[in-house]
Amino acid sequence: MHPFMSVSAMTGRKTGRRLIRKTVAMACSAAILLPFAVGPANAQRSLPLIRDAETEALMKDYAKPIFKAAGISNSAPEIILVNDKSFNAFVPDSRRMFINIGVIMEAETPGEVIGVIAHESGHIAGRHLVRLRSAVANAQIMTVLGTLLGVGAAAAGAAAGSGQAASGGAAAAMGAGSAGQRSLLAYQRGEEAAADRAALKYLEATGQSPRGLLKTFERMSQQQMFARQYADPYAQSHPMAQDRYNSLLHDAEQSKYFDKPEDYVLQYRHDLVRAKLFAYTSHPSATLRAYPRSDKSPAAQYARAIAAMKSRGKGAVKEIDALIRTQPNNPYYYELKGQALLEGGDPKAAIAPFRKALSIKPQEPQFMVWLGYALVGANNPAHLPEAERVLKQAIHRDENSGVAYSQLAIAHGRQGERAEADLATAKGLMVSGDFQAAKRYAARAQQSLKHGSPAWLQADDIVAYKPPNLPNR
Numbered sequence: 001m002h003p004f005m006s007v008s009a010m011t012g013r014k015t016g017r018r019l020i021r022k023t024v025a026m027a028c029s030a031a032i033l034l035p036f037a038v039g040p041a042n043a044q045r046s047l048p049l050i051r052d053a054e055t056e057a058l059m060k061d062y063a064k065p066i067f068k069a070a071g072i073s074n075s076a077p078e079i080i081l082v083n084d085k086s087f088n089a090f091v092p093d094s095r096r097m098f099i100n101i102g103v104i105m106e107a108e109t110p111g112e113v114i115g116v117i118a119h120e121s122g123h124i125a126g127r128h129l130v131r132l133r134s135a136v137a138n139a140q141i142m143t144v145l146g147t148l149l150g151v152g153a154a155a156a157g158a159a160a161g162s163g164q165a166a167s168g169g170a171a172a173a174m175g176a177g178s179a180g181q182r183s184l185l186a187y188q189r190g191e192e193a194a195a196d197r198a199a200l201k202y203l204e205a206t207g208q209s210p211r212g213l214l215k216t217f218e219r220m221s222q223q224q225m226f227a228r229q230y231a232d233p234y235a236q237s238h239p240m241a242q243d244r245y246n247s248l249l250h251d252a253e254q255s256k257y258f259d260k261p262e263d264y265v266l267q268y269r270h271d272l273v274r275a276k277l278f279a280y281t282s283h284p285s286a287t288l289r290a291y292p293r294s295d296k297s298p299a300a301q302y303a304r305a306i307a308a309m310k311s312r313g314k315g316a317v318k319e320i321d322a323l324i325r326t327q328p329n330n331p332y333y334y335e336l337k338g339q340a341l342l343e344g345g346d347p348k349a350a351i352a353p354f355r356k357a358l359s360i361k362p363q364e365p366q367f368m369v370w371l372g373y374a375l376v377g378a379n380n381p382a383h384l385p386e387a388e389r390v391l392k393q394a395i396h397r398d399e400n401s402g403v404a405y406s407q408l409a410i411a412h413g414r415q416g417e418r419a420e421a422d423l424a425t426a427k428g429l430m431v432s433g434d435f436q437a438a439k440r441y442a443a444r445a446q447q448s449l450k451h452g453s454p455a456w457l458q459a460d461d462i463v464a465y466k467p468p469n470l471p472n473r
């Protein structure tokens, strides 16, 4: 599990062992709990986004048939995970669907998450306009989210060495600002009913039961009846009148798939992901209470292994090895093993499990980042060219990984490539929204890069970048 972007301004020039240890700790142990922060000067940009390859893959598999049924799969929205345990999901525009990990943690079945995705897809397909509501804090979060994601696109443009792409990113950042203002979101009641009907249609078209959707809305209508002040954000943005629920219930019961059981394999993966999210976001003792040793299910074993890793127990690797024996082709178990070793201060030993994860799922950029991380951390010059290669591959597939940039900077720095190190640091800082520092590194890189070369042009895009003016700041 990675923080969504880079943690802070790490330079590629400090290449001491101590720094590596420090960065390992930041990227791994703090991973999911650490809201993305880029330093005191940018405190308002603290973002609770997280990356986790396993959870993202599951969400994609939930969403794919729904997006297709909704007719939005050609420009399918990107699903972005928010590290927040409350139940909420939102679509600031047609490009992005934010899902709180609370949605997954509260859902006992895949169908409950799929129901939410189907409802939100109904808003996208219906081109419903989000309207102003009175959740100011949420709007600020949205503005910052939108801006940073837009900036990610700008950094990607700069990374691609194309001025045009970079300005496209800037435009996206501007658009995101206004999306933030719109994000005190609510839809008209008629649109909610339309999204409900659309959701039912998509579930029917994909041969899935609407029970999960019903369960989510039933929970929300109860919350609204009894404890308005404690209601989930999703419940607040989805006022559930009794008549709307009744009509949803009536229509859902017509489905010929109503009693169709959950897909066994999806349920298995769902249970693992829920256990993982719980273990990452809870104190190890709470995890052991929720998943006691008497529970021999793979999900419980998974949760306990993560708890052991978090409490830096010596037994973590042993528990993960036991888990691997139950499912020797699960790449995420090897990812966890690598993480436990890396975090335990043994990056060299972490290389093999990350390689194994990547051999099972060769296209996964987050595994590439981990492998690059371990290769850099192993402190062996022979590993550096490979580290550079996999980190560049990771960035090529996923330009929002600040961790990849900071590790790439270290790899360049160790090979005496100071200008390349500065450029990588500058790009990582762009992704994390620290433009001033990014410009300094980019300007310094330019001094030693060949004027007009692709790398020089990339640095120039960063130097010339103009951050958008943000409201509320």
Ligand SMILES: [Zn+2]
Residues within 6 Å of the ligand: 119, 120, 123, 187, 192, 195, 238
């Ligand atoms: Zn809605």
